[in-house]
Amino acid sequence: MAKSTARLKFPLAVDQGLGRLREEPNPDAYIQQLIRQVILTGPGERVHRPDFGGGLRRHVFALNSFGGAALAETTVYQALDRWLGALIRVEKVEATPRDATLDVAITYVVLARGTRQYLNVEVA
Template sequence: MRRTDCAFPFRIDPVSGQAAQSAYTRHVDEMIRQVLLTTPGERIDLPEFGCGLRRLLFAPNNETLRATTQILVQKNLTRWLADQIVLRNVAVTAGADDDESQLQVRVEYTLLETQSLQTTEILVR
């Protein structure tokens, strides 16, 4: 039997009338996106949760910002998802065509349950 978990964002499946489900691999991808895009303080029950990548868009997009973002992503994914993934690599670059108004974050990780190598990419703009 394939493992499933609640989909993110939470929604009701129109067919079953129950909480929508995601395959486990997709669910972990969704959790990574949730950690990266949630701003600390946004969740009342977990005020320290999240990276807050969107707020970095207004900083000068240079090597210093990208290195800081890489450390921030590594720290938060390790803190919040260490029981689900082993981080392999985090790469932060300017967006497509070196668009300085965007950050491209690529996270490579091993999914602990299946020992499969996975990648999640997020374009923050």
């Protein structure tokens, strides 16, 4: 019997043309996906990890003020540091309230390559 040498590598993505798993070719896109997953998941949403997530969406419905934005900044920073601290170093998180949305700008360094990246997320 022939031994299989295929391995499952990370990061993963789904090939939209074939509908099959493939390795994510862009590591920066993979890390951005992880960041979004952490900050947009609310604590309690994951069954086996009830403390996972930053719960950013709940800040949209809180007082839409600069004080509320400061609290969102702290929450995002702490969640990213806790859950992705082995992959990235967060340099700055800026949250700006605007009507019924919260704009969040994250500056971080990818530790494996030492490159600075930026991610803007609008939460409505």
